[in-house]
Amino acid sequence: MIEVRGINNGIVLDHIQAGNGLKIFNRLMNRIANDVPVVLVMNVDSNILGKKDIIKIEDTFDVNLNVLGLIDDNVTVNFIVDGKLKDKKKVAVPEKIKGFIECKNPRCISHFDNYVDPEFTLYDRNNLEYVCSFCDEITKYE
Numbered sequence: 001m002i003e004v005r006g007i008n009n010g011i012v013l014d015h016i017q018a019g020n021g022l023k024i025f026n027r028l029m030n031r032i033a034n035d036v037p038v039v040l041v042m043n044v045d046s047n048i049l050g051k052k053d054i055i056k057i058e059d060t061f062d063v064n065l066n067v068l069g070l071i072d073d074n075v076t077v078n079f080i081v082d083g084k085l086k087d088k089k090k091v092a093v094p095e096k097i098k099g100f101i102e103c104k105n106p107r108c109i110s111h112f113d114n115y116v117d118p119e120f121t122l123y124d125r126n127n128l129e130y131v132c133s134f135c136d137e138i139t140k141y142e
């Protein structure tokens with residue numbers, strides 16, 4: 001087991017399915033300031049998952065649980081304040097999602113009008129398929 005120092009104020013994303021850590025990391029990077037310490041740990045042993053990834057971020061920001069749930073619904077989000085676990089949240093596949101996925105219908109209004117963010121409603125949980133609020137087309141998250 002690799003020893004990684006704990007964080008004082010920030011967020012620890014735990015129980016990430018091994019391999020998803022980098023995806024989540026890339027998604028979050030535009031939300032994290034350049035000078036913030038971030039640790040991405042990959043392929044460590046997990047009782048639940050066999051192998052898991054962990055991300056530690058020494059920063060408090062509004063982490064988008066919907067987006068996390070879409071990428072990996074195993075993730076647990078730990079909020080650390082003054083070196084102590086303050087809150088813990090389990091993510092889930094979101095019922096609704098806004099502005100994160102793009103409608104696959106090329107004629108959908110959401111591609112032409114910058115003022116509208118399509119809202120997608122969960123259609124098939126197992127296949128991560130969502131229905132567009134504008135055109136009713138089904139888009140699969142991949």
Ligand SMILES: [Zn+2]
Pocket residue numbers: 103104105108109110118132133134135136137
């Ligand atoms: Zn659409």
